[in-house]
Amino acid sequence: MKETRSQLLLAKDLRKSYGERPALRGLSFSLKAGRILGFLGPNGAGKTTAIRILTTILEPDSGSFVVAGVSSKYPEKIRAKIGVLPESLGFPKNITAIEYLIYFGQLYRKSASDARKHGLALLAEVGLEQRAKSLIGSFSRGMRQRLGIARALVNDPKVVFLDEPTLGLDPRGQKELLELITRIARGRNAGVILCSHDLPEVESICDDVIILKLGRVIAKGTVAEVIGRSSSHKGGYIQGNGIRIQVLPSSVNQARKVLVKVPSVLKVTQPSGNSGWLTVEFANLTNRKSKEYSYLNNKVLYALIRAEIPIMSLEGGRGRLQDVFLELTEGAN
């Protein structure tokens, strides 16, 4: 299996069945350093099976993978190079956060003093330094998730697997955790695999995305590529740099006529159903965060205001992964 230097994880044709039921049917992908890969799919799509195989908890029926240069033939060596936050991670209640991290640090062969220093640094990184000596039993769910991430980082992993890290967190907790995940990828130059059902969250922080359905990969690429490949967003132009506008359902046709006349607007589409949403796609744009993109947004809004069409809401190109996901995974449940 060829592995380039920047590729931290390379999976090739992973397959797994539970009895007669196939759970994973040929998963192949790669992950580069410093990038966040969103792992998506409806329930039962094979995400957890894939994560468990890649984290060496499960053995695949066939296929292989390489993590940071270590072949899947050496699961113990792979475990030394990965960090994992499982979906249903439990914690012992009667020990403190720092004792917990020291214990795991020692399991990775650190001396007690090194494990303590490293543990304190990790607690500071996840914002729990003030609670180092608190019993884990007294922690909120958000704090436990952050402690779980600290535990996943205890061996300075090359690849970090996070399974539903923001599940059950309040909006502030979610935001803080997403920032932390971004820091892990960018600051440590680690590869992050993020499993989540929260698609706006995935869209906001992931570089790449894989969508699974019934054990098969149905979409793969950068977030913009995956959005661009779906039937409702085809064209190969803006790749994620569009805008969604909701007008009154009675004004949809009028709004379309106005919008297509705006310079730089390549296409105006109406998603299925008449909820008043319109997708406006711009030509010759590569960056959603550019000034040019903001200027085009203004021009679109100005055109609608001048035509006296009431604007109900506006999405700056976000939330579209959700549409693509729903379209691609239709009938999976």
Next chain:
Amino acid sequence: MIDKKYFNKGTYESGNSSPTWLLVFRREFTDLWIGGKALYLILAYSVLLGFQSYVQVKTSESSLIPPKEMVFSLLQIVYYVGGLIGMIIGADSISGERERGTLEALLLTPASRRQIIIGKFLAGLSAWPAALLIAIPFLNILSQGDQVFVQSLIWGGFVGSLLAIGFTGLGMLVSFWSNSNRVSFFMSLGIYLVILLPTTWPGRTVRGLVAKFFQRINPLEGTNELLEKILVNNRPVAQYQSWLRTPEIFAVLMVGILLLYAGSHLRIDARQG
């Protein structure tokens, strides 16, 4: 601020760290004794032992039961309950972690599965020395100065240790094959009762080859036979040594399966094991 120097080291350092089994043992031991599970079991055991000693002393005043018999009766409770405690702790050791979601984190480390099992096993066994220690004053009182006290400590300690090893290992094996604690506990208690009940039947009911075979392979029966002959009937050990084989084989078998099979097949889901 994050101290960067800790993030640039190797991922699996070979510093002067403790062996995995010792780390797991310490963690489990603390959980058992500080967390309270072992403490509660030993507390209940102490109350039972005190009550039984009181009843025996009172009974002996009217029925003139010799000290040797009283010591043997109490010793039976020590190794019956000591074995049961080991089995209960063992039954929680793996399925309990599965249920609480803490096993996955442990299995995701590069720690050897066998060493994890060894650490857990030794922690599970830690209740037995405590049980034996607590029994000493009671045995001393009941022996009333008879030399059976020392003999009961030596032989009770030795054979009781074999039983504790065997039952803790058996409990862990049941736990290894169970996904839920409830299943593990019920299975363990069921197996324990199957082993215990025949020891309560009168000797005359054990007739025929099959009955004798089952008596022979029952570790509690073997222990009873051996200790009764040595402690109560003053028989030489050599004459009844064959009864020692059963608890010995029981202990070796359970530990062997635990280390050789469970040690290499420990999984997050029992059905994959």
